[in-house]
Amino acid sequence: LAKTTQPISMDSYEGQEVNITCSHNNIATNDYITWYQQFPSQGPRFIIQGYKTKVTNEVASLFIPADRKSSTLSLPRVSLSDTAVYYCLVEGFQKLVFGTGTRLLVSP
Template sequence: LAKTTQPISMDSYEGQEVNITCSHNNIATNDYITWYQQFPSQGPRFIIQGYKTKVTNEVASLFIPADRKSSTLSLPRVSLSDTAVYYCLVEGTGRRALTFGSGTRLQVQP
């Protein structure tokens, strides 16, 4: 099981781009990188998933370098509603359970 390390907290202002980097030095060949978002008193919500290079959807982009030992979640032009905890997960195929770490608490200020 690959362990992940991400900053405990980050602060930003509305309209800025936010990049949250996650380290996963022991990632295995069959592991995918997945990011979830959690608002207070709600369940985690899937944001984006990738294996290598770059993935983009309507919410975020995920950048994964060639060695896959880290990944960066990029949130373009954040708003106050993006204030949440963001979790980086690295899990292999066939697993039935996700393991959540402490996540990164993003606070967006006006």
């Protein structure tokens, strides 16, 4: 399964846009890229998923370049409640493989 690399932590302020980049150099042709969010004492929660180009939903956008060796999760206008750990996954057929994630801290 493709391994992912993402920053250990990021800091931001309320109202700013946050971009978290993940690298997955050996992604397979038919793998999807998925992002999960996890708050303390809760299970991970699905945010967004994509295969190529750009995907947008009500909470985030996901940008995937043509070579698909990286992806960027974009959170527009973050709030304090967006403080969490964000995981980038390259999705194999059966099991989701989590890395260590990016710990995002949003300050006032």
